[in-house]
Amino acid sequence: MAGDEQYERYRRALAGERLPAALVDLDALDANVDRLVAPIRAAGKRLRVATKSLRCPELIDHVLERAGQTAIGLMTYSAAETAWLAERGARDLLLAYPTLRDADLVAAANRHATAAIAIDAAEHVEVLAAAAARAGATVPVVIDVDMSYRPLGRGPHLGVRRSPLRSADDVVALARAIAGRAGLRFHGVLGYEAQIAGLGDAAPAQRAQNAVVRAIKARSAPHVLALRRASVDAHAAAGLAPTIVNGGGTGSAAWSARDPALTEVTVGSGFLASGLFDDYRGLLLEPAAGFALEVVRRPAPDIYTCLGGGFVASGAPAPDRLPRPWLPAGFTLLGTEGAGEVQTPIRTRRDLALGDPVLFRHAKAGELAEHVREYLVIRGDRVVSRAATYRGLGHCFLG
Numbered sequence: 001m002a003g004d005e006q007y008e009r010y011r012r013a014l015a016g017e018r019l020p021a022a023l024v025d026l027d028a029l030d031a032n033v034d035r036l037v038a039p040i041r042a043a044g045k046r047l048r049v050a051t052k053s054l055r056c057p058e059l060i061d062h063v064l065e066r067a068g069q070t071a072i073g074l075m076t077y078s079a080a081e082t083a084w085l086a087e088r089g090a091r092d093l094l095l096a097y098p099t100l101r102d103a104d105l106v107a108a109a110n111r112h113a114t115a116a117i118a119i120d121a122a123e124h125v126e127v128l129a130a131a132a133a134r135a136g137a138t139v140p141v142v143i144d145v146d147m148s149y150r151p152l153g154r155g156p157h158l159g160v161r162r163s164p165l166r167s168a169d170d171v172v173a174l175a176r177a178i179a180g181r182a183g184l185r186f187h188g189v190l191g192y193e194a195q196i197a198g199l200g201d202a203a204p205a206q207r208a209q210n211a212v213v214r215a216i217k218a219r220s221a222p223h224v225l226a227l228r229r230a231s232v233d234a235h236a237a238a239g240l241a242p243t244i245v246n247g248g249g250t251g252s253a254a255w256s257a258r259d260p261a262l263t264e265v266t267v268g269s270g271f272l273a274s275g276l277f278d279d280y281r282g283l284l285l286e287p288a289a290g291f292a293l294e295v296v297r298r299p300a301p302d303i304y305t306c307l308g309g310g311f312v313a314s315g316a317p318a319p320d321r322l323p324r325p326w327l328p329a330g331f332t333l334l335g336t337e338g339a340g341e342v343q344t345p346i347r348t349r350r351d352l353a354l355g356d357p358v359l360f361r362h363a364k365a366g367e368l369a370e371h372v373r374e375y376l377v378i379r380g381d382r383v384v385s386r387a388a389t390y391r392g393l394g395h396c397f398l399g
């Protein structure tokens, strides 16, 4: 059966391991890095690695090394994480989510590295300028532009809710405010097109919804390109040419790489190819991370109960947030129970023994690392290293 050889490999690797355990397949990870980086490199752009989608220093370092000169640095998700990574030796960081309470940590990170922060409001500027003064540092500031699509400028908001800045004029006005503040330096523009990068358009059994998502992507693409271009041009005209212009994500990496306005493209989830990224047209990635549960009971001939498993993803609650059955191929979750707090029943016609591992994939790439202390890093059928996650190192950066 499809996947049997892979299941047997992982089964051999996991023999003697305590379960639940999370694993990363290095060959698959390397293949994904090569595939995602190729169009960025070919377009002469740089890669920024989204740490939220890895949350494991060894894996972050591995991706950076494999991407070589194409990698410019890291996109981080919390100020404490940014400061910690800067102390650990990271040289180029962009915290892509604003903070007011932790502005001091961002300023402090600039003692060791270029640690920029994305912002979108006058309040952010005030707090950051005060933090920069306290730290005696200069903080590079990036302005986050809302890339969502609103047909006819009104109507439904197609995209995520991040920045209120929707025009090049809005952005330049804030850039001027930043440039006029001691301790702050205008560094660039962030325009993340979530409705293209982060929405699956090839989900099985959702043909109608896929068609709608494809239409949204096709219509919003010209808007994204035009707004990013206009922002860059308006800054240049104001004498504030951006050092970096960041956009893209796993689901749009190849497309974003061809946007002349961007200097760099962010990718994170695609390296591990978490479950939600199965549902993108034309995105060919190999599942590179998962978690194994132990089969502990057989309450019916075709039902097995596994220990643990309730690793449900963030986002709007829906079945696609559940762990995806992976190996051995062909098992399903039970609609009545899903992935449970302590036990997860599965249905399969295969004959499994009590104690066997059953593998799932998390819907999102980074969140699995919040449930485990380490990834078992596998090559072939062997565990070649144990990579501590942020959690395993004692960090809980957004909690």
Ligand SMILES: Cc1ncc(COP(=O)(O)O)c(C=O)c1O
Pocket (backbone or CB within 6 Å): 050, 053, 096, 192, 197, 198, 247, 248, 249, 250, 251, 266, 267, 268, 269, 270, 365
């Ligand atoms: C600012 C920004 N850029 C890029 C991404 C894409 O990350 P990934 O490749 O993990 O989907 C995200 C994801 O939320 C993001 O917030």
